[in-house]
Amino acid sequence: MYEIYVGIDDTDSPEGMCTTYITCVIIDELKYCGFKVEGHPRLIRLNPFARFKTRGNGATSFKMVLDSINQIEKAKKIILKKVEELSCLENENTNPGVVFYQGAVNQKLESFALKAIRSIITIKEAKSLAEEIGADFYCFKKGRGIIGALSAIGCPLNDITYELLSYRQSKNYCSKRRINPQSVKVMDQKTYPQTFDNLDGGYMAIEPHTPCPILYGIRGESPEAVLEAHNLVEIDEPLDRYCIFKTNQHTDIHLQKIKKISEMEKFGCYIASGEVEDMPWNIEGGHVFFKLKDDSGSIQCAAYEPTKDFRKLIKKLRPGDHITAYGGIGSQGTLNLEKIQIKSLAPEYIEKNPLCDCGKRMKSAGCGKGYKCPRCGKKIRSELKLRNEIARDLKTGFYEVPPSARRHLSKPLIRMNIKI
Numbered sequence: 001m002y003e004i005y006v007g008i009d010d011t012d013s014p015e016g017m018c019t020t021y022i023t024c025v026i027i028d029e030l031k032y033c034g035f036k037v038e039g040h041p042r043l044i045r046l047n048p049f050a051r052f053k054t055r056g057n058g059a060t061s062f063k064m065v066l067d068s069i070n071q072i073e074k075a076k077k078i079i080l081k082k083v084e085e086l087s088c089l090e091n092e093n094t095n096p097g098v099v100f101y102q103g104a105v106n107q108k109l110e111s112f113a114l115k116a117i118r119s120i121i122t123i124k125e126a127k128s129l130a131e132e133i134g135a136d137f138y139c140f141k142k143g144r145g146i147i148g149a150l151s152a153i154g155c156p157l158n159d160i161t162y163e164l165l166s167y168r169q170s171k172n173y174c175s176k177r178r179i180n181p182q183s184v185k186v187m188d189q190k191t192y193p194q195t196f197d198n199l200d201g202g203y204m205a206i207e208p209h210t211p212c213p214i215l216y217g218i219r220g221e222s223p224e225a226v227l228e229a230h231n232l233v234e235i236d237e238p239l240d241r242y243c244i245f246k247t248n249q250h251t252d253i254h255l256q257k258i259k260k261i262s263e264m265e266k267f268g269c270y271i272a273s274g275e276v277e278d279m280p281w282n283i284e285g286g287h288v289f290f291k292l293k294d295d296s297g298s299i300q301c302a303a304y305e306p307t308k309d310f311r312k313l314i315k316k317l318r319p320g321d322h323i324t325a326y327g328g329i330g331s332q333g334t335l336n337l338e339k340i341q342i343k344s345l346a347p348e349y350i351e352k353n354p355l356c357d358c359g360k361r362m363k364s365a366g367c368g369k370g371y372k373c374p375r376c377g378k379k380i381r382s383e384l385k386l387r388n389e390i391a392r393d394l395k396t397g398f399y400e401v402p403p404s405a406r407r408h409l410s411k412p413l414i415r416m417n418i419k420i
């Protein structure tokens with residue numbers, strides 16, 4: 001008996017195709033030809049800031065159990081032929097990689113996968129790992145995909161979610177997706193929270209908005225839950241096929257807990273605690289920023305426009321609030337927030353001019369000249385203002401971006417058993 005892991009990545013382009021679809025086609029073909037594919041294939045999301053990603057930086061893998069060496073060679077041929085046939089090779093940035101690995105998933109592979117999720121890796125590093133562990137790898141063009149292919153095989157999955165991806169017939173790729181929104185509502189009502197991120201208000205979060213082969217993707221806690229949900233969705237176009245993937249999505253596996261803000265680096269994702277340094281501010285386009293500090297330094301945090309109402313919450317933060325921020329640092333060196341925990345709120349004050357003995361609010365008598373009562377004319381020399389504490393329109397607790405703005409790897413509060 002031969003157990004072989006197959007990893008695939010970097011097959012698609014912004015114009016179309018999808019590595020999950022190619023994987024699904026390959027698995028169906030292998031099964032049709034009598035090969036045994038064990039369990040669910042994996043869909044592993046990698047660093048959301050990797051430079052050459054097409055969309056969600058996903059790579060796939062699956063395990064075959066074969067009877068003979070002869071079978072291995074036949075299966076490899078089928079897989080490589082399909083990757084070559086279906087990949088968008090004409091696109092400059094599509095550089096597929098396929099890895100075949102016979103053996104146990106060891107520490108080296110696991111660490112490599114975690115590095116691909118949390119930082120940046122070179123093709124050279126991927127090739128040298130493949131050579132070191134004796135994996136067989138195939139590079140189409142530059143073969144950058146072997147980074148993701150190795151990672152999809154090696155990623156440790158302690159927390160697991162599932163995604164059922166349904167695929168359209170190719171003749172419909174460029175047309176509007178025909179999914180009955182009412183049926184998605186019913187599906188959500190019946191299966192949430194065993195499935196999640198199906199809807200965002202009236203917006204169908206299961207539906208992609210790219211010309212890829214996916215009709216919809218349903219995310220959930222078990223294969224049974226996503227299948228039940230799939231059976232409740234009504235569509236008005238024929239399906240090509242569907243596949244349930246085991247994933248690291250929505251597990252926060254990308255986040256590294258750090259003790260000091262100064263430890264943060266570009267393209268890394270973190271959980272960092274600190275104090276709000278200044279008043280949040282807006283910039284054109286509706287993006288909201290504030291600075292988070294600790295003894296080691298400070299970092300600019302952002303709630304971008306797509307995070308919608310989450311920005312309103314961020315605007316209510318005040319200097320001195322203690323929070324834990326969850327997010328990743330993009331090319332601008334800003335922490336893109338995925339969620340926050342407000343741990344304590346600083347008191348907020350409003351300042352007013354003093355009241356005159358006659359009961360009227362006094363007015364400034366000019367710079368450095370104290371106050372003067374506009375009614376009785378009384379003057380005082382003091383420049384001091386009255387400080388009144390006002391109630392904060394904010395509560396401690398966890399807050400997250402809406403499903404439509406959620407990163408694939410970001411763990412929703414519902415999965416953290418936190419009531420929303």
Ligand code: ATP
Nearest residue numbers: 010053054055056057058116120121144145147148
């Ligand atoms: P889709 O999700 O639509 O399938 P994608 O967003 O996954 O597309 P790919 O086409 O797979 O994008 O391209 C991502 C490329 O980046 C792959 O070649 C992958 O090997 C590589 N890559 C992934 N993570 C890293 C990383 N941490 N460092 C360097 N390269 C990476």
